[in-house]
Amino acid sequence: MNKKLSTVRIMADYQFCKGCGEKLFPEDVSFLLSRTGRIRQILYNNERIATVRASDGVLTLSIKGADTVHKYLSKPNQRVTMCEEAVPFVSAGKTAFSKHVIDIDPELRAGEEVLVVDESDNLLATGQLILSPEEIHSIERGSAVDIRTGVQQQ
Template sequence: MIADYQFGKGIGKELFPDGSTFQLSRTKRIRQVLYSGKRIATARAKDGFFTLSIEGASVVHKLLPGKRLRVVVSEEAAPFVEKGKTAFIKHVVEIDPELRAGEEVLVTDEADRLLATGQLLLSPAEIMAFDSGAAVDVRAGVASKKEK
């Protein structure tokens, strides 16, 4: 239900298929969701929303139409972002206007190829108005070896 609320109706069932396992925290709350031994998502302690691994982000990317939940970066920045580097404002060419600061986002190139997943740092209006600074704190890139 949380995934449906956060990412869109029906996403939860696809993101966490039958056979998914849950790691619980010491307080018995869901901490991580795994499928076939790979981490799909982690529940944030502060609000219960999910952060996505690249595996989880690729599922959401395939299911969401158009530019939903996406921050599109220039081709110039794509190689760096897919290695897990921060996506900067000056490289953002398009952004879902419905996003809010703090939300989990998908970072793509202009051809809608998934590059990374991370947390949006500013509102879309701020990102389009400013010329410099960080736009997305990238958690994991498709080419990164290690997730934050």
């Protein structure tokens, strides 16, 4: 196994859970590198699975990557569940607001990459958590998740 593949698998295992790296990144993935030779994007069949965020080295997922993680992890891991009223907006890539969150993985921390799902656990979007779970439950106003990509944006 090459060093780049091993590196991104370890990153995914740390960020999401053990075993996730192998599911997310099969043997024949390809890499787009920065000018300095660092991994920037991970592709499978010329489709982006994830990007390594330059500022902190965190993996940001495409919908394809988020779908793989969603299938691998059981509910409520890495998930923010939205009420039915917010589903059309979130799946179109709009911000997820605190008042529409009905459930959230209590282990999450602000700044982490999350899967946004509906009440039936269907994947709606992927994004970055803005507030901690405690803040989301106590604050009725403001943004909860900064949506990167919604399923309708593909």
